[in-house]
Amino acid sequence: GPSGVGKGTLLEHLMKVMPQFTFSVSHTTRAPRPGEEDGVHYNFSTVEKVKAMISNGEFLEWAEVHGNYYGTSLEGLRGKGVTVLDIDVQGVKNVKRAVAEGRLAGANYVFIRPVNVAVLEERLRGRGTETEEKILLRVANATGELEYGEEAGNFDVIITNNDLNKAKMEIVEVVKSLYRL
Numbered sequence: 768g769p770s771g772v773g774k775g776t777l778l779e780h781l782m783k784v785m786p787q788f789t790f791s792v793s794h795t796t797r798a799p800r801p802g803e804e805d806g807v808h809y810n811f812s813t814v815e816k817v818k819a820m821i822s823n824g825e826f827l828e829w830a831e832v833h834g835n836y837y838g839t840s841l842e843g844l845r846g847k848g849v850t851v852l853d854i855d856v857q858g859v860k861n862v863k864r865a866v867a868e869g870r871l872a873g874a875n876y877v878f879i880r881p882v883n884v885a886v887l888e889e890r891l892r893g894r895g896t897e898t899e900e901k902i903l904l905r906v907a908n909a910t911g912e913l914e915y916g917e918e919a920g921n922f923d924v925i926i927t928n929n930d931l932n933k934a935k936m937e938i939v940e941v942v943k944s945l946y947r948l
């Protein structure tokens with residue numbers, strides 16, 4: 768889902784409830800936000816290093832989003848069983864390509880949507896981690912992402928993150944049903 772919709776919040780909850788799954792720690796070139804730990808929330812890296820990893824084919828998927836690079840390294844997934852990726856629409860398209868090309872066995876796709884774009888903007892402001900310019904860029908990108916996410920057939924499941932507790936319960940139920948747990 769788009770930036771600010773609550774992916775990080777919902778996935779933190781999911782990982783607590785489903786300890787048998789592994790959270791895939793992405794590489795990123797963006798600066799850590801307060802409270803974010805290297806190797807836990809992200810592998811914080813430099814543009815130079817990430818570009819080198821891209822040329823070496825080390826990523827399952829990577830994307831340049833809002834001026835920063837994000838990527839899932841193949842090495843980070845190896846031998847981990849079911850891994851959970853916190854990725855945006857570009858990332859999803861790239862994972863789908865990897866599955867189509869046989870570089871990944873398969874994946875389930877869950878889209879998190881807000882009630883509307885105004886709510887996203889409110890949450891990004893409330894989070895207090897983004898400059899005004901970055902908030903506006905994220906909100907501008909959200910419209911296209913919502914169109915793709917809500918189009919029939921693009922995702923296995925769509926969850927609306929309005930009431931947070933309801934959305935938390937929903938994501939757990941969805942995952943349980945997708946993996947027959």
Ligand SMILES: Nc1ncnc2c1ncn2[C@@H]1O[C@H](COP(=O)(O)OP(=O)(O)OP(=O)(O)O)[C@@H](O)[C@H]1O
Nearest residue numbers: 770771772773774775776890893894928929930931
């Ligand atoms: N249902 C909700 N109701 C109100 N606030 C929420 C809800 N879900 C998340 N938030 C808040 O909205 C903000 C954005 O959530 P979060 O950081 O999880 O989004 P994200 O999708 O991971 O964003 P990004 O892709 O930029 O990392 C946070 O401050 C979070 O506490």
